[in-house]
């Protein structure tokens with residue numbers, strides 16, 4: 569599998585946010601999402617993926633599941649396998665069935681069982697290595713299940729504690745080559761010692777959630793220092809507005825499941 573570039577995605581699955589997004593789980597209690605604006609931002613996201621050559625399957629909102637547009641948390645996909653997760657938040661567990669159905673048409677799937685919990689947002693895979701964040705959403709049993717499942721597909725996983733932020737990928741993402749974009753507290757972690765870590769300024773920590781697709785870096789708008797840092801790599805940078813999605817702790821990676 570290592571001959572495939574980790575960002576050479578041919579397909580992606582997304583789910584449109586619905587009016588229930590206002591009831592999404594959030595750490596920003598005082599902010600109210602505008603679901604119409606969230607949908608506008610989601611449409612721009614789909615357009616960006618499409619313009620980069622990705623065939624996007626768009627699922628409709630899932631009634632009763634306000635956070636269902638954050639499809640990334642429902643599965644971990646590597647070449648040849650998708651692991652359907654058991655999301656850490658009980659209110660999100662019913663999101664997986666419809667995603668599993670769609671994924672099963674594309675790739676063999678295996679399903680995580682209790683007591684394991686894991687959100688896909690805690691998993692970063694770059695080719696044949698990856699990291700699993702142990703967080704409020706992802707437990708040791710979830711990490712062990714995923715590590716074992718991915719070992720059969722040539723991917724070696726390491727765990728990293730997530731002491732701040734919702735998920736590992738709220739703070740660490742791959743941005744090409746040996747480069748990882750990371751929030752300061754993660755930058756010095758020994759798990760990333762073999763990598764060139766680009767530390768993001770603390771006041772732009774949200775921009776750690778940058779997504780690389782087909783050589784282009786899709787970054788959240790409104791984080792100029794991070795944009796300049798990314799532009800200095802020489803790769804094209806596309807900025808997308810995510811402020812509505814951010815009100816419910818969402819970011820760019822969480823809005824899609826991507827398949828090479």
Ligand code: CIR
Nearest residue numbers: 593635638689816817818822
């Ligand atoms: C949640 O708390 O589960 C949602 N409101 C946000 C999930 C964001 N997911 C992600 O970054 N992978």
